[in-house]
Amino acid sequence: xxxxxxxxxxxxxxxxxxxxxxxxxxxxxxxxxxxxxxxxxxxxxxxxxxxxxxxxxxxxxxxxxxxxxxxxxxxxxxxxxxxxxxxxxxxxxxxxxxxxxxxxxxxxxxxxx
Amino acid sequence: xxxxxxxxxxxxxxxxxxxxxxxxxxxxxxxxxxxxxxxxxxxxxxxxxxxxxxxxxxxxxxxxxxxxxxxxxxxxxxxxxxxxxxxxxxxxxxxxxxxxxxxxxxxxxxxxxxxxxxxxxxxxxxxxxxxxxxxxxxxxxxxxxxxxxxxxxxxxxxxxxxxxxxxxxxxxxxxxxxxxxxxxxxxxxxxxxxxxxxxxxxx
Numbered sequence: 297x298x299x300x301x302x303x304x305x306x307x308x309x310x311x312x313x314x315x316x317x318x319x320x321x322x323x324x325x326x327x328x329x330x331x332x333x334x335x336x337x338x339x340x341x342x343x344x345x346x347x348x349x350x351x352x353x354x355x356x357x358x359x360x361x362x363x364x365x366x367x368x369x370x371x372x373x374x375x376x377x378x379x380x381x382x383x384x385x386x387x388x389x390x391x392x393x394x395x396x397x398x399x400x401x402x403x404x405x406x407x408x409x
Numbered sequence: 410x411x412x413x414x415x416x417x418x419x420x421x422x423x424x425x426x427x428x429x430x431x432x433x434x435x436x437x438x439x440x441x442x443x444x445x446x447x448x449x450x451x452x453x454x455x456x457x458x459x460x461x462x463x464x465x466x467x468x469x470x471x472x473x474x475x476x477x478x479x480x481x482x483x484x485x486x487x488x489x490x491x492x493x494x495x496x497x498x499x500x501x502x503x504x505x506x507x508x509x510x511x512x513x514x515x516x517x518x519x520x521x522x523x524x525x526x527x528x529x530x531x532x533x534x535x536x537x538x539x540x541x542x543x544x545x546x547x548x549x550x551x552x553x554x555x556x557x558x559x560x561x562x563x564x565x566x567x568x569x570x571x572x573x574x575x576x577x578x579x580x581x582x583x584x585x586x587x588x589x590x591x592x593x594x595x596x597x598x599x600x601x602x603x604x605x606x607x608x609x610x611x612x
Contacts, residue, residue, distance in 0.1 A: 329455055330462040346459050347478050347486045350452070354487070366454075374458040377451075 306341060315352060316396060317342050319389045322362065322381040329353065329377055353379055361385035427470040430460050433480055440484030452487055524595040531588030535581045542577010546570055 314336075321327060321335060332349060336342045356362045363382055366375045381389070425431060434453055441449045463473045477483060548570070 328458075330459045333459070345476065345478075346456060347483045350455060350459075351486045351489070354452075374461050375454065376458050377455045 310341060310344075314342060314344060314348070315356070316392045318349070318352065318356070319361065319381065319385060319392060322379055323386060323389045326378045326380045328367075328379070332379075356385070359384075361388050426457060426460055426464070429470045429474060430457075430464075433474055433477070434460075436480035437484050440481050441487065444488070456483075521595060521598055524591050524598070528588050528591040528595060531584045531591060535584035535588060538577050538580035538584055540577075542574045542581065545573025545577060548573070 317336065317339075318332060321332065327335070329346070329350060332353075333344060333346070336344055336349075353362065353364075357364060357379075361382060361384055363380045365378050365380065367378055368375050426434075434456060437456065438449070438453060441452065444452075460473055464470065468476075478486075
């Protein structure tokens, strides 16, 4: 019963945090789709698959926080789609940073209280 | 150069994944058919690149497919977004909504609310019939001013006392049965819409 509740909570947290994690990663440099999946693989709370992350990346692009470009690879390898953060994306990242600190501080305060 | 589907895309690039993966991707392609072509090819190319990487990392084709959701679920996670995010009306986007709800035609989508409303109406009528029957029955027995002024009229005959109760119950049962019928029909049609057999037809 306890384990089940955790999974549900975790999946809700995941949804919100994944966007933040992706913006943070991309604010440090361009990445392609599968690369993001690999990087997040090492974090159990952020592990994700194509079906979650690719639509999310499209959403962020449509909102103007990310851009994309295709890079042709060598013979026999399919082209790769790279993602790059935009000016607006960097501003968004700063907002998310504030929101995140806010959240952490609130929880800490509640714990102390 | 019009890229109409995933197979043509492959001919362009001359790169093919393993047969099973190609098959998986063309199934995803089918569920995306109402999406704008450029968006669809973009999605499929990215997935293809991702699958290629997975195979390079050592995953077998079966492992990759096992780790992915069903082609339909994968397509739906993209479509769900495109309905919400795209502004403006276009026939393709409109149709993709029906793809999302697996509706066979517009007629099916309007039948469900109609049946649902009928269901509620019948059950309501059933309840009202019981009340009318009871009040009609009481009219002969108890004299309350409110009830005195009401009449239980059944096919142009006013009923009082016991016959009123019987008629009320009979009508209540009939309405309840009709309500149950409509409810079952609603559930059945929803079930049909969700089943894999119904697909949108091109016009």
